[in-house]
Amino acid sequence: MIVYGDGRRQERSRAKLARVCIGLRRARALPPGIVRHARLVEALIEAGELLQGVADAVGDEVLSYGVTPGVASVTHLTLALARCCLHSWCYGFALAHDEAVEEAVRACAGQSLPAWITVHRCEGYAFYALYPEGHGMAALQVRESGALSGERTRVVGLRSIGTSLAAMVAAGLRAPGFDTLRPQGHPFDRRAGRLPPGGWAPDAAVVDEGPGLSGSSFMAGVEALRLAGVPQPRVHLFPSHGHGPGPAAGVEARLLWREQPVHYLGFEEVAGPDALPPHALTDWVRDRLPGVHGEMQSLSGGAWRAWHGEGAQTLPAQVHMERLKFLLPAEGGDWLMRFAGLGRGGRLACARRHLLAGHGFCPPVQGLWHGFTAERWLAHARPLPLWPAAQQPTRGLLLERLADYLAFRGTRLPAPAAAGATREVLLDMAGHNIGKGLGEDAARAWQDWRAALPTAALVMPLRRVLTDNRLHAWEWLWDGRTLLKADAVDHAVAHDLVGCQPLEWDVAGATVEFGLDAGERHWLMGRLREAGVPVQSSLLALYLPLYAAFQLGSFTMALQAAPDAEKATLSREVRRYGLWVRRVLG
Known part of the structure; x- marks a missing residue:
């Protein structure tokens, strides 16, 4: 069946860089907290999309001979922003000294970038509550355990979303940089080009969301590293979940996920019920939503039906396409927390909800906290x-x-x-x-x-x-x-x-x-x-x-x-x- 789309759009590269700068400026104007941190992550996402578009415009065939100045400058900017985001997450949403970010912005502004780029939508950020902080914290834990060292690890992100995720992994490992690749071909049989010369590195990390139904994108990244001289047993995988590839995966892909070291932190550990203060969703909103108490209850995957009374289980639920939703108990009426998307997409969705609620078509929305909106739960509806x-x-x-x-x-x-x-x-x-x-x-x-x-x-x-x-x-x-x-x-x-x-x-x-x-x-x-x-x-x-x-x-x-x-x-x-x-x- 044909259902899904790829979400491509054309953008001006200079406008994309301007959005990064606007996000940074607005973050600096905000007090410490999750709202300011969200602006930093939005700047990271914009920079990652800029890097994806510029690298795709150049092409992996050209990049296999060496990274161009334009790609190098946007890579440095994305990594500098990732370091700021990880510092904010680890130190109570404090701003890091961002001279490196300002220098990277100036370097990008001085480069000859393509006038127009094709940007692929980062689906994990838009729909599936994939927080880049999870990749950064997973890498930080790996580095602290001694399993990987940034100075000895080559980090490779798979475009599209792998650009900003790889930057977070490089920040967590304290690696000096990272590369990106664009897997091509049939979704169940991806292939990647050659990596640019990167010097000797005994270990490597492949970074992306997923794996999906086949796991072939990760396979393509591992193969590219093998051709670059990194033996497969030395390659670490940084996915967005721990379930491994889906039913379209072949024997080789399944073996890969059983044999390779895999590092990830899911939403539950990053911002969900298992997260430590001040990172949990409940910590973000407790002082801003009246009467909040107790633990939030998941409404995702069709669980919302259990709260609608007798007969609700007969309602259809496409559980694989539902966004994360939680019920947050509160005096005077519970709150519905709904994932709207990270970055600019989440802000636009929140603005649409404000507009619709203002004209009486949906419940009023109370705010946006790093991807989640809050509205009153209509207990009697x-x-x-x-x-x-x-x-x-x-x-x-x-x-x-x-x-x-x-x-x-x-x-x-x-x-x-x-x-x-x-x-x-x-x-x-x-x-x-x-x-x-x-x-x-x-x-x-x-x-x-x-x-x-x-x-x-x-x-x-x-x-x-x-x-x-x-x-x-x-x-x-x-x-x-x-x-x-x-x-x-x-x-x-x-x-x-x-x-x-x-x-x-x-x-x-x-x-x-x-x-x-x-x-x-x-x-x-x-x-x-x-x-x-x-x-x-x-x-x-x-x-x-x-x-x-x-x-x-x-x-x-x-x-x-x-x-x-x-x-x-x-x-x-x-x-x-x-x-x-x-x-x-x-």
Whole structure:
């Protein structure tokens, strides 16, 4: 199934360097604490993305002959920032003397960098609560144990996210520098180029997030080091978790993870319940959220359903795609802590939540603390499907709420023209998912339907907005009086390929999720046009099967990875989306 996207974007390298400088300036203006530390980490992430973009622009083939001045200067900047971040984390969020950072900034400003770079989204920072401090602390522990010495260890980060993570490992090991590589090829069979000359080093470290389904990126890094003269037994692995590679890993990859030394600290040890003060999430917010007491409870991986009462276990949960969430007990009402993303992405998500909450569409947000937002837990609200039919909002009230919500997104949350998948990408996705999920007859019906598409739907300009992308009934909370959207800020910038779309995508979502008939769709489209959103019937007709095909693929993948207890619920959703596809295709 085709579900995921790669999240690439074009940025000016000078603008990227300016963001690093702005982050540093704002950090210096803040008092000691987690908010200031978060600004330092944001500067590190921006520098790591700059390094990734500049190194990719140069290419590993060129870099194998020696690091260029531009790459060297951005590498020094990223390492200097990593040292500042690690110092802040280890010493009560105190600022380090940053002359090295200022010198590195000046060196970068004096280099001839590419005007434009292609930046790959760092998925661990954006979605999976991967904190770079974990890699730095893991390296620090290894150095203190004597297992590795920075002067004798060559650190290699795998681009993309491996640039800033490798900088943190180099900082923890007190290594003088680090290299980066870009593994290429099929996701299950990555290959890497040669490393630049690096002098003699008896030990090495390969740094990245993951491993993923195959572990092939780490394998590529180990092979590159072997070709550079570091024997495999001397290579240490610094991943983001300790589970090893997934089911697509071959025998060689599984042996690698059994035989190599592996060092990591997960979220629980870095900022979760096992973290030491002042690093735990509860320490960050205890003095800022009223009435906080006790230990936080995990709501991740579908655990949120246990807090919604009888029948909640029948609600679908795509546990592999859920963000970290915690319930924090407090007098006067508990708090919901939700991971919004590190750095600039988290700040933008928090701003969107403020905007939506200010207009009554979601619960108010109280602040942002190094990737986590806080909002009141609505103890008496329930997801819409859990209410008996007689107690649910009337159909008219539901349609009014949908119209107001979508009109707000369509007028107040515009998006860049290149912020989401093109129609061609979505059409190819749908054809693939329909063929895989529904068989040859459905695939032929899809080809006939696609061939009959009117030209206007394929060529008309698209007005993209930050679409919700998840209008499922269980995403709406009803307390007997009003409907609130439980999760409304980040699905248009999620790990999947959809991204920001015209508002017709959300109208298609509302149609499928709430079973809107032709008259209800006509009424909804009219209300949106009255609000100033120029929705088009031809685009809605295009997006209806595309939306259903995407959800078919998404829930099929969730089903394949689900434990037995989840399979019946997810199978029901797979069948439902399959029926919608067949209905649209005739």
